[in-house]
Amino acid sequence: MLRGVGTVFEREVGQYFASPAAYLIAFALLLLTGLMFNSDLTFSVTQKAADPALIPSFLSFAMVFFAPLLTMRMLAEESREGTLELLLTAPVSDTAVVLGKFLSAWFYYSLLLLITLIYQVILAAITQPDLGHAICAYIGIWLYGGATLAVGLLFSSLTENQIVAAFLSMSALLLLWLSDLAGEIIANLDLARLIRQLSLQGHYTTSFAVGIVRAEDVAFYAGIMAVMLFITVRIVESHRWR
């Protein structure tokens, strides 16, 4: 099991570092967060204190688009190129293949997240930010990102076409993201609460983003990842029956 996960993980991480697209995604992400940070810093001089959760909160929206881009290739390409047939005849379980791929995406995302920590360092050098608050927000967005990547991987397993995979997972993530807004405008309180309970955003904005780590939110993201990966494994398995 471990050998399979490790080998697939290693290959996929190598693929990220060899792929211009992955660098482009990293560049775009860092450019956007850099601009955000810069303008927030300008504001903070005159109007309000700098927000320690600024970057993570921006990422909670950005991942709707970036997670699909990071995962769209992973299984769609394998099934298109026919390499999935070799993977599924290698002496490793289907779960190991899916897990290796997921972990490599999460790992690459974590690296990007680590780079954005630079903003916190800059902030710490010029003001006295609430470090605890920032750490909470980062833990939150790390888990949140994992969940969005798992959703992206699921859609990558559904089709041979990367673009279709990206489009479908962006749509799905956008719905999950918007359902949080829907929760805010629905009059029926119980229904609103339920919808917010199910939205990716809902478990971030009211807890991690304001500096609280709650077990239920951690469990929610872990659960999303587990469920998405479970379904992905089943879909990969179904290639054997086609």
Next chain:
Amino acid sequence: MIEVHDLTKRYGSHLAVDAISFEAHPGEVVGLLGPNGAGKTTTMRILTGFMPPTGGTARIAGYDVMADSLEVRRRVGYLPERVPVYPDMTVSGYITFWAKLRGVTRPRAQVDTVLERVNLTDRRNTLIRNLSKGLRQRLGLAQALVHNPEVVILDEPTIGIDPQQVIEVRESVRELGKNHTVLFSTHILSEAEQVCDRVVIINKGRIIAQGTPQTLRAQLQPGVALYVEIGGLGKEAAARLLREIPGIESVERQGDGFAVRAGGDVRPALSDAVLHTGCRLLELRPVAMTLEDIFLDLVGREN
């Protein structure tokens, strides 16, 4: 080494493989021969543990492909029909990946050995996207051999490459037979004849004949075939003359002469009859039926 018993595979209502049984012994090169859609790829996919059969059993090295799938997969090297590659990887990176995934204990040494074996050592740092089709085929072969499997399964390995490379691949398949059990598929009959110790002919999912190329020919060639050319007699008259000779079953025009089939050796009777009319016997020779003829004959009869 490979034991297949009543193996059946259905896609929905379509019967792709219909109760086939065959065996491959250690060190044997067995050819799966059949036209498009015969069920060759389907059979191989079952044997490699890619897909489960609908019925029957298949064992590799004593392990059932369903119950002990992982054990089977450890012992099988597989080259699918369309050589699957990761275009963005280097040659050695690609082979190392498969070596590690299949649990090779010293991947680096093994990768060097196998690249040497398929003659790709000087391309080890080339990106796969830049390899020609023939080189990709060799890469696919390297991938299938890197874990030194007991059984090697090759799905139409000579398709789409130039004649020179075809010869090379055939030679390497023969060579493989020395250390591995090889199952390979083809729709080219002369290829099966050249390369295989045993041939299994399938059509529409069913086995229509199997055996060594020699026994197949002997078994299936009904009687003796001769080529006869007669001088000094009109075509019609000559055909009539030949048909009247006892023992001759069929007479067909072929070029300037006739292809004659008979139950036994009719050469004495034939030459007597021809000379008796005062004509000349210009040519009389036995025609060995190739596997090709047998195959077309069999497939034709089936259809």
